[in-house]
Amino acid sequence: MEALVAFAQNLAGGLLIGGVYALIGVGLSLVFGVMRVINFAHGEFVAVGMYLTLLLYGYWGLDPYLCLLVAAPFGYGLGLLLERLVLSRLIDAPPDSTLLATLGIALVVSNTLHLLFGGEPRSLYVGYATATVRLGPVTLSVPLLIAGAGTLALIGALVLFLSRSEAGRAIRATAQNRVGAELVGIDTLAHHRLTFGLGTALSVVVGVVLIPLLFVTPAVGGTYTLKAFVVTVLGGLGNLAGAVAGGMLLGVVEVLGASYLAAGYRDAYGLVAFLAVLLFRPQGLFGRAVRRV
Amino acid sequence: MRRIGILFLVLVLGIPVAHAAPAGPVLGVISSFTGRFAEFGEQHRAGLAVALEEINARGGVRGQRLVLLVEDDTSSVTAALAAAERLINQNVPLVLCCYSSSITGPVAQYFTRQRRPFLVFTSSDDAITRPGSEWVFRINQPSSTYAEVLFDVFDALNQASGGRRPIQTVALIHGNGAFETAVATAAEGLAKGRGYTLVDKQSYDQGLTDFRPILNRFKARSPDALFMVSYAEDSVALMRQVKEVGLNAKIYAGGAAGFALPGFLTGARDAAEYVVTATAWTKDVKYPGAQSLYERLKRALGGKEPSYHAAQAYAGLLTAADALRRASLTDPESLRRALRETNLMTAYGPIRFADFRGYRNQNPLKMIAEQVQRGQFVTVYPQEAAVGRILFPAPPWDRR
Numbered sequence: 238m239e240a241l242v243a244f245a246q247n248l249a250g251g252l253l254i255g256g257v258y259a260l261i262g263v264g265l266s267l268v269f270g271v272m273r274v275i276n277f278a279h280g281e282f283v284a285v286g287m288y289l290t291l292l293l294y295g296y297w298g299l300d301p302y303l304c305l306l307v308a309a310p311f312g313y314g315l316g317l318l319l320e321r322l323v324l325s326r327l328i329d330a331p332p333d334s335t336l337l338a339t340l341g342i343a344l345v346v347s348n349t350l351h352l353l354f355g356g357e358p359r360s361l362y363v364g365y366a367t368a369t370v371r372l373g374p375v376t377l378s379v380p381l382l383i384a385g386a387g388t389l390a391l392i393g394a395l396v397l398f399l400s401r402s403e404a405g406r407a408i409r410a411t412a413q414n415r416v417g418a419e420l421v422g423i424d425t426l427a428h429h430r431l432t433f434g435l436g437t438a439l440s441v442v443v444g445v446v447l448i449p450l451l452f453v454t455p456a457v458g459g460t461y462t463l464k465a466f467v468v469t470v471l472g473g474l475g476n477l478a479g480a481v482a483g484g485m486l487l488g489v490v491e492v493l494g495a496s497y498l499a500a501g502y503r504d505a506y507g508l509v510a511f512l513a514v515l516l517f518r519p520q521g522l523f524g525r526a527v528r529r530v
Numbered sequence: 531m532r533r534i535g536i537l538f539l540v541l542v543l544g545i546p547v548a549h550a551a552p553a554g555p556v557l558g559v560i561s562s563f564t565g566r567f568a569e570f571g572e573q574h575r576a577g578l579a580v581a582l583e584e585i586n587a588r589g590g591v592r593g594q595r596l597v598l599l600v601e602d603d604t605s606s607v608t609a610a611l612a613a614a615e616r617l618i619n620q621n622v623p624l625v626l627c628c629y630s631s632s633i634t635g636p637v638a639q640y641f642t643r644q645r646r647p648f649l650v651f652t653s654s655d656d657a658i659t660r661p662g663s664e665w666v667f668r669i670n671q672p673s674s675t676y677a678e679v680l681f682d683v684f685d686a687l688n689q690a691s692g693g694r695r696p697i698q699t700v701a702l703i704h705g706n707g708a709f710e711t712a713v714a715t716a717a718e719g720l721a722k723g724r725g726y727t728l729v730d731k732q733s734y735d736q737g738l739t740d741f742r743p744i745l746n747r748f749k750a751r752s753p754d755a756l757f758m759v760s761y762a763e764d765s766v767a768l769m770r771q772v773k774e775v776g777l778n779a780k781i782y783a784g785g786a787a788g789f790a791l792p793g794f795l796t797g798a799r800d801a802a803e804y805v806v807t808a809t810a811w812t813k814d815v816k817y818p819g820a821q822s823l824y825e826r827l828k829r830a831l832g833g834k835e836p837s838y839h840a841a842q843a844y845a846g847l848l849t850a851a852d853a854l855r856r857a858s859l860t861d862p863e864s865l866r867r868a869l870r871e872t873n874l875m876t877a878y879g880p881i882r883f884a885d886f887r888g889y890r891n892q893n894p895l896k897m898i899a900e901q902v903q904r905g906q907f908v909t910v911y912p913q914e915a916a917v918g919r920i921l922f923p924a925p926p927w928d929r930r
Contacts, residue, residue: 239750250742254740351568362799368774451767496743503743
């Protein structure tokens with residue numbers, strides 16, 4: 238019985254942390270799905286969201302979750318600006334130029350954060366950071382639950398936006414065939430900008446949701462970018478629902494591995510699962526195989 | 531390009547550096563001013579600045595101004611090795627280095643191969659001076675002493691409670707970097723040697739900090755003492771999650787690094803209470819000038835709380851300057867001998883280099899233990915430095 242409770246506790250923990258991983262992966266997946274741009278600055282935008290929350294909390298005592306109202310438009314604006322200044326000039330350039338450009342953005346962002354805030358790890362203390370709720374014998378962390386609910390809400394809203402709205406449909410058309418979309422009168426450049434704005438806003442929002450749980454340093458972005466890659470490739474790059482499944486799978490495998498085997502190899506368990514998926518389903522769990530002739 | 535580099539050092543690091551023809555003797559310093567260890571680099575910068583000002587105000591080295599050539603290792607070992615090579619190519623007679631043991635270890639080996647003296651002032655992995663080499667000197671306490679002082683505290687608490695021995699079982703969690711592993715290995719040995727039962731020992735990888743699986747596992751074994759060795763960012767998350775999963779121990783012991791930093795108090799708040807941590811230096815130590823050093827460091831940090839790393843950088847530079855005064859600058863061997871003969875009293879503690887218990891050129895200095903009490907670090911051990919009594923046992927989380 239005790240072993241069963243422990244297993245339920247670990248499984249719940251794995252699913253919750255998996256929800257966080259999924260949240261980290263969504264923005265990356267969206268930007269890749271539409272723009273075919275691998276955004277190496279993804280994790281840095283998460284860090285920007287975290288610092289923004291720290292600032293708003295520090296100056297006005299604004300609750301982290303209220304900061305979302307400021308953070309989302311801020312991230313959207315930042316994305317638009319960067320797309321206008323950097324990525325829009327590289328639309329017809331070879332793919333490695335955009336990759337290097339986002340890598341450059343990542344370096345500039347993380348070093349700017351370092352100049353502004355110093356290298357010290359910062360975390361935000363809110364009363365409910367260590368709050369838990371009990372579900373039978375299993376205890377669940379409140380901020381993790383909020384992050385999990387946030388993941389579902391965000392992805393639901395995104396899927397609705399992409400499938401129901403005019404702009405969403407235009408974004409999908411741009412993703413499928415840029416020339417075709419232009420021929421039917423869609424301003425593909427504007428929709429690229431919109432997508433990068435949305436993707437950046439998502440990353441910044443993730444930072445806001447995660448700061449009550451984790452800490453931030455200017456160098457932390459790389460960790461998030463890496464996790465986001467694993468999650469999105471697991472689920473199939475460009476597939477939003479796949480990112481959720483990928484995140485959950487990664488979370489459960491890592492937590493169960495850390496609980497029942499040596500905890501020091503936690504990341505290794507996740508990466509072994511990742512390799513197994515790549516070997517047997519190279520297109521990801523939910524990706525579609527594309528044959529090029 | 532070189533000019534831009536120097537401009538960067540002056541503007542960003544705020545440290546005076548050598549120009550094409552340096553006015554006085556030059557010392558090299560490598561530390562992590564950017565990257566994940568930048569917080570410690572900032573502390574080092576303050577310690578170096580205070581020491582440099584003091585040295586030059588007292589006539590410099592042989593009447594000339596001492597000049598520092600500062601290199602940023604960006605918290606990476608490859609950048610540190612490149613910096614070391616640059617400094618050797620510029621014929622810098624003595625180099626002080628670095629923050630992380632994972633970086634200092636390989637750089638120390640490089641200097642040994644080059645047969646150039648090398649002074650360590652913060653990194654504490656035992657392996658740097660055990661077995662060490664004739665060219666590598668260390669002023670700070672090695673990692674085994676971080677574990678030792680905490681087990682001394684356990685022993686003292688057991689003795690004080692008259693044969694009941696309230697602390698008998700220990701659970702150990704540590705990061706898998708060089709420093710954390712070294713402290714954890716020392717702790718494991720000490721637990722065995724002093725009659726404690728180690729009920730579980732787990733390591734974790736740096737990254738997104740979710741310790742819940744390990745802590746839930748520990749909870750099932752209800753240890754008397756929880757022994758943790760973590761860097762800055764992990765220590766806050768660790769104690770918050772200990773509170774969250776409700777892991778109750780009689781004593782929470784943090785093997786330095788993250789737990790001794792001011793950021794631990796502000797990040798973990800009430801979850802930090804009662805944590806006992808090993809530290810290399812506090813302003814309460816009874817060495818001459820400790821209090822004044824604390825104030826000068828705080829000023830150099832713009833009012834921010836100094837950590838022991840700043841004091842170590844200060845003492846490191848004083849030691850290096852002292853050796854430079856007694857040696858020929860062009861002969862590495864003479865400088866090595868001068869370092870070996872060091873006998874210096876600083877606000878950080880007495881500095882001399884001895885061979886003992888397998889260590890070579892190691893300063894035999896004791897550690898200190900402090901406890902978080904009402905949001906403040908209070909020095910509680912050893913008796914001669916203590917300013918408060920240790921609070922024991924820590925109350926369970928649901929009764930705080």
